[in-house]
Amino acid sequence: MTDVSRPPTPRPFGARLLETAGALATAVVLALPGSAALAQDIVQGGDLRAALTGEPDVLDPATSSIYTGAQVYEGIFNKLIDIAPDGTFIPDLATSWEQTAPTTWTFTLRDDVTFHNGEAFTSADVKYSFERILDPATASAYAGLYTQIDSIDTPDPTTVVFNLKSTFGPFLTNMATNGQIVNQTAIETGDPARSPVGTGPFEFVEWVQGDHITVTRNEDYFKDDRPYLDSITFRFLPVDQSRITALSTGELDWVDAIPLQLVPSLSQDERFNYVTSPVAGIPDYLAMNTQVAPFDDVRVRQAVALAINREDIRAVAYLGTGELGLIEMPTGSKWYDDTGVFAAERDVEAARALLAEAGYPDGLSIEYLGLTQYPELLKTGQVVRESLKDIGIDMNIRAVEVSVWFDAFVSGGYQITSAYQERTIDPDNFYTLVLRSGAPVNTTGYVNPELDALIDEAAAATDMEERMALYRQVREIALTDAPLVFTHFETLNYLMNDNVAGSTITPTLSLHMEDVGFTE
Template identity: 35%
Template sequence: MKKVLLIFISLVFALVLAACSSGDGGEASNEASGEASGESASAGSKDTLVIGLDADPPQLDPHLSSAAVDRQTFQSIYNKLIDINEDLEFIPELATDWKVSDDGLVYTFNLQEDVLFHDGTPFNAEAVKFNFERMLDPEMSSPRFSEINMISEVNVLDEFQVEIVLSEPSAPFLSALTDRAGMMVSPAAVEELGDDFANKPVGTGPYKFEERVAQSHISLTRNDDYWRGAPAIANIEILPYSDSNVRVTNLVSGELDLLNKIAYKDIESLGNNPAITLQEKDSLGFQGIHLNTEVEPFNNKAVRQAINLAIDREAITNVVFHGGATPSVSPFAPSSWAAPDFEFPNADVEEAKAILDGAGLSDISFTLKISPSPEDEQTAQMIQSMLSEIGITVEIEMVEFGTLLDQMASGDFEAARNGWSGRIDPDGNTYRFFYSDASNNYTNYSNPEMDELLDEGREIGEQAERADIYSQITDILWEDAPYIFLYHEKDYKAMKSYVKGFNHIPDTMIRTESIYFE
């Protein structure tokens, strides 16, 4: 029956896609398959790198950001204290080096000298102190708070040396500094602009902010005084396209130079297009569904467990993602050292029905909110069909991505299809989502045992011991099912063949500093 269901679903979606190809969406498929392969592969006299993103970045202040797409723009505007390389090793950025005390409580950072913010003010230890105190300010309600709330003191030792004292050892602390918690904003600009800083961001990065028109474009220009040397390309234009067909069409036609995401159906055609370079990398994130445990029907664990068992993850990855994703049972991608030794379960419709019957539940329904992408829509339709097999009715509501984030933050949802781009330390994939009252705990999940394990995972330094802790966390999340893990994406970056120097790192970010045209 499972094979019959998979074949049936595959045929349905094949017909849907075929119907779509008669409209505008079909043009993207035809062009990507090679009809436009004669497009020029030379940049000529271009002085602007045009990047197509899958959504409009909701937030340009890294200390307030909670969306992965924001980070694509941040890589150009800001520098971090520490970065990572292709092997996920820490490398210096604004911090030239650092040392950690034997008790794991004191971190001393030496800083780059002669670095200026885009407004001409100096980067130094005082600026670092300002940034951390800003993120820790309760009135700011920064999503970064849960990443760095173990900091008890930030002390300026001299102009280019800063000491950070923790209240308790924190194994993931350095990894947090490779992302938004380590991004340094201009203290002078924050004090001058206040809440308007998010509309006029100022960092130390290779490109300066010029202009933003919401849902239209973000314009950046080269920082000629950049401390590592001015980048090769003069300007960057960042354009949002929620429709993956439109993104691919514009890439192949030459309107765009680089995409942060492609539709999985286009993997083969783009890979065969001589005018396009397609890069693949295992990523660190997870994708799935947040279930609001404070509202019906998800305040009943039996409903969550039944849904968890009824979904055929393998069918979703085969039909929707064409092999560009792997089924998921935890927050940890296969590339993570915390990935569980967890036998992948097949969908079990009969067991899911038995759970609901045993709890005396029937006539269950809920609304699943999704962002406007073909993959989300197809995934939601498959889940809708699968859950109908156990008597659960699913209504699908499509919501603009930024609005979806706002609704998740305010609790205005029953179920929401949203994922996480991933972090190099497993704490970054768990604590913020599953610790009671943490910044991104959209499911309102609270379990004292989970809180205790998450605290232990932060305090213990040995990787083997931590791996055991995260294995226990995986088991509890599978049992309680506040979040339905569906799949781990592979990261694909597509660019014109004249775009060179792109450094593909598993955090999936576009680092523009090294890119040039050939």
């Protein structure tokens, strides 16, 4: 996850940009049975009690690498631009944007925005925010998304100009994915990790470690009639029956996930509103540490790739939900192309031959680092363990808490594990961050200069067909070398009581809690 998160751990395009909204995955939200309540049905006020799958690492958008962090901080901060559920690009802190030259983007900013500390928002804050992300001292996992920025000009308080090193196809997508604007004073005089200060619809109140985070309504928010809610308390709870019981008894109002075995019944339960999306979600993958034996041998990695059974993973770990997950994109994405994907079909005999060729004719033993906090990922490990037995691999599962897992994952202290990368709207969002040599979340230690050059070439291209062809080459190399193996594409499932409305799932996976409220 780069969200390494959730284990870690994601746009308006200007009219001149080749990648129009039609080139993106359209997040068609399915709402059952009563969550079609319109905005005019939502009343002002109320305190929402929400459950998140885990606890954030930090609430600094530049340094957080866990999806649960983003779920909270995205309500505290704004970006210049955003992407709507239908894939169209919409203003946020910027009122308009234009590609004034092949390597120049100019944004016009709102002049009526203030930070939660009372300071006015200006172009200087935009410049500071992106230069901070790019500063090696910040150690931002998202720096790779913005390395094409050469300089940032601020000719006046409401104009900011990004000068790029070269043409860059996913620039606006990236701006709308991880481009939160921070306040320099708050960063330099406060604690951005634990007491964030933004311009967003909600202001930070408190963080009780291990229990909850509370945010309250920003009374000076620049968007009329938003947010609806007075406050939100985010509790950190496991995805089990206790969540549903808490919803039923009124202890909770909204949850970010439900036990998959309950999806068929709860999606039709009139006591609740259920929201999902067939195309917006998270690609899960097996990560193999290429810097340690036995996964420093490509033949062993390829053997694992050929041995896994995605159908079993979907059936057992995800109870038939989601997709098989051959690449980083869902089948509904305009970017989806599984042409020539290595190990798209299971081949036990070929896997055994590769192991023998690698010097393991009698098999070998490996350790899988499992996450107790994410049952689907842990079950994926259990399914993989059974599949690997067929080729003579004995995989021991060591289940740990997320903090232990994360430390091992980012430091290379593991052999094989399951992870995911949220907000893969453009292929570059995945390959630049996860597989490029030395990338912020290249936790497999994979190095391939040929692949690096292709990733850079694909990102620099602005023609859709050209980029599609280049990413076919990227996938052919990356998936054949198999530092990671895609195992599943998760879809999200939100559940709330029937008096809560406005919740949607967008390509950025932002909760957009400013649009959520009570209907009575």
